[in-house]
Amino acid sequence: MLFWDDAAVTRGDGVFESIKIVDGKPVNLERHLDRFVRSATLLGLDAPIREHWAAATKEAAVQWAEKYGEGEAACTWTMSRGRASRPHIPSTWLVVKPIGKDILRQRAEGVKVLTGPRGYQLTETPPWSISGAKTLAYAENMAALRYAREKGYDDVIFTDGEQVLEGATSTIITLRGNKVRTPQPGGPVLPGTTQARLFTAAEKAGLSCKEKPMYLGDLLKADQVWLVSSTRGPVLVTQLDQHVLKPSGDLKAIRKLLSEG
Amino acid sequence: MLFWDDAAVTRGDGVFESIKIVDGKPVNLERHLDRFVRSATLLGLDAPIREHWAAATKEAAVQWAEKYGEGEAACTWTMSRGRASRPHIPSTWLVVKPIGKDILRQRAEGVKVLTGPRGYQLTETPPWSISGAKTLAYAENMAALRYAREKGYDDVIFTDGEQVLEGATSTIITLRGNKVRTPQPGGPVLPGTTQARLFTAAEKAGLSCKEKPMYLGDLLKADQVWLVSSTRGPVLVTQLDQHVLKPSGDLKAIRKLLSEG
Structure with a gap:
């Protein structure tokens, strides 16, 4: 859940990446980290700490595989400028979800x-x-x-x-x-x-x-x-x-x- | 609070208006309603129901004045495409907040x-x-x-x-x-x-x-x-x-x- 005054909600003021998970492991992780850091820097956000995002993603991928079995899933990273009422603290989160039927x-x-x-x-x-x-x-x-x-x-x-x-x-x-x-x-x-x-x-x-x-x-x-x-x-x-x-x-x-x- | 999979959060896929409140009343309400309806229609969202937004805004303005006294406040309307996991149900909300010091x-x-x-x-x-x-x-x-x-x-x-x-x-x-x-x-x-x-x-x-x-x-x-x-x-x-x-x-x-x- 996000607060209504988060910059992601009110201004689209944030960056994201979508990472494929296969058999409990993220795919193409380094390139996603590169682009995520570059996007955040362009927006003047604090540079995401690569090791933290990598570790969190790997952990989430393992947990997903344990719960739903091997195979594919989609992970999304988001970093926004955060809440208007609490300046200079970016909001960051990570979500894993199944691959849609349309895909x-x-x-x-x-x-x-x-x-x-x-x-x-x-x-x-x-x-x-x-x-x-x-x-x-x-x-x-x-x-x-x-x-x-x-x-x-x-x-x-x-x-x-x-x-x-x-x-x-x-x-x-x-x-x-x-x-x-x-x-x-x-x-x-x-x-x-x-x-x-x-x-x-x-x-x-x-x-x-x-x-x-x-x-x-x-x-x-x-x-x-x-x-x-x-x-x-x-x-x-x-x-x-x-x-x-x-x-x-x-x-x-x-x-x-x-x-x- | 919004869900992380709301289109406002993930895609900036929604429309908004900012309306000034003075002495418990919204200012320039009709023109904001016009533009809000036009924006929503351009995005292929259900057209906001003018009477509902007008009534909600007037009620919020009166409540604000009762609680914080007459004077100015800022009201924001938002309508997004809603949650990915619950398609075709727009998210809509209205917020009233004080005028910032910067302003x-x-x-x-x-x-x-x-x-x-x-x-x-x-x-x-x-x-x-x-x-x-x-x-x-x-x-x-x-x-x-x-x-x-x-x-x-x-x-x-x-x-x-x-x-x-x-x-x-x-x-x-x-x-x-x-x-x-x-x-x-x-x-x-x-x-x-x-x-x-x-x-x-x-x-x-x-x-x-x-x-x-x-x-x-x-x-x-x-x-x-x-x-x-x-x-x-x-x-x-x-x-x-x-x-x-x-x-x-x-x-x-x-x-x-x-x-x-």
């Missing part, structure tokens, strides 16, 4: 994706910019997802003209031959922890991995288009607006790299 | 304001746009205010090149001769309830009121520059970046219009 279905069946404009372009960067922080201010992304679902789609890819940026809660990955590509992170594109893990594993496996500007045409020409995020994992894009995609090649390759990486 | 000081002394870029330009409007809704996603504005305070300023005015848009939590008003001006609302500028109330009162008093694009030069040339918002009321801008402003004319006029309007 299981999307993993099995893939996702139909609607594209649409992000609606803004970054211009001159203000000195107080928190761009690149994973904040609680997701109302716009939630609106995009609701709209897509009303139209019979599962997810959204944000665009800027012909350029593709990111999913509403995920990073875009394409595979074409032995080339793995993701849109250049930074600016309006949040650097992805799962994408980083995938690139490390894919490079080890001899694939060519690059971050570079990506266009709608690249998605249509790719052998496979994936949306990757921590908890949901990789989900295959089966439709892009009106275009039914015909994925080719080994559809298990990306999944395998991420489950081993 | 009393700013009303008495005016505010020193730092200008800086909003950091983005609106481009193609997405079909799911929630632009114009007063949502809980204020992390960027809070970052701007923290930055300004660290530099010895009280507030921020967002700009787009030479054009001025709005304060971090307020609407800009200039007075020059008998001309009252405010930057054209819409797009990146939230329509202000207090500005609307001021215009109605000022027109009645024979002043010329217009919404039109406003530039930094207009602020420097004005007789008076004000930031207006519901709870804080109008505060006089005494410094704009390095420029100390020299307000001229009757400094009580704007305050008087708003206290009577």
Whole structure:
């Protein structure tokens, strides 16, 4: 429970991470810690103490496995600026919950994706910019997802003209031959922890991995288009607006790299 | 208290209004109801029932006055998408609290304001746009205010090149001769309830009121520059970046219009 005057409630003024738990252990922990610390620092919050969050997450993962058995779960870290009536004391908490049915279905069946404009372009960067922080201010992304679902789609890819940026809660990955590509992170594109893990594993496996500007045409020409995020994992894009995609090649390759990486 | 899985907490996915209470009565109630309903509708929430919110606010205002005496207080309405574990039931609440010391000081002394870029330009409007809704996603504005305070300023005015848009939590008003001006609302500028109330009162008093694009030069040339918002009321801008402003004319006029309007 939170107090009504917590900055997480009144202003979306806080940061979070979602971490996948598998068989009683957190996945990709270091990268999540990196981004969590970076997000908190951008917002001028006290830097989270890595060892504490790591220990708490590992303990929670073990307890979850003891109670509900091995398998998967989703852990969320949150750190907000805290209560207005008690300044300078951040609120922090950690939650573990089961993987939703929607996610299981999307993993099995893939996702139909609607594209649409992000609606803004970054211009001159203000000195107080928190761009690149994973904040609680997701109302716009939630609106995009609701709209897509009303139209019979599962997810959204944000665009800027012909350029593709990111999913509403995920990073875009394409595979074409032995080339793995993701849109250049930074600016309006949040650097992805799962994408980083995938690139490390894919490079080890001899694939060519690059971050570079990506266009709608690249998605249509790719052998496979994936949306990757921590908890949901990789989900295959089966439709892009009106275009039914015909994925080719080994559809298990990306999944395998991420489950081993 | 709120549950940790409330959309207000996890996603800033909700809307709010701040209403001033004076002598046991809410001020400018109808305009706040209008904007609250509009914000909720933009987010695809059930439209708040005006009569219920009005009645609850009036009752809370009377109770506050009985307990703490006449005078001022600040009321906040919040409506979020509700708990993830209990879909389609919005969370709604109303809080009344005293006017902060900072606000009393700013009303008495005016505010020193730092200008800086909003950091983005609106481009193609997405079909799911929630632009114009007063949502809980204020992390960027809070970052701007923290930055300004660290530099010895009280507030921020967002700009787009030479054009001025709005304060971090307020609407800009200039007075020059008998001309009252405010930057054209819409797009990146939230329509202000207090500005609307001021215009109605000022027109009645024979002043010329217009919404039109406003530039930094207009602020420097004005007789008076004000930031207006519901709870804080109008505060006089005494410094704009390095420029100390020299307000001229009757400094009580704007305050008087708003206290009577």
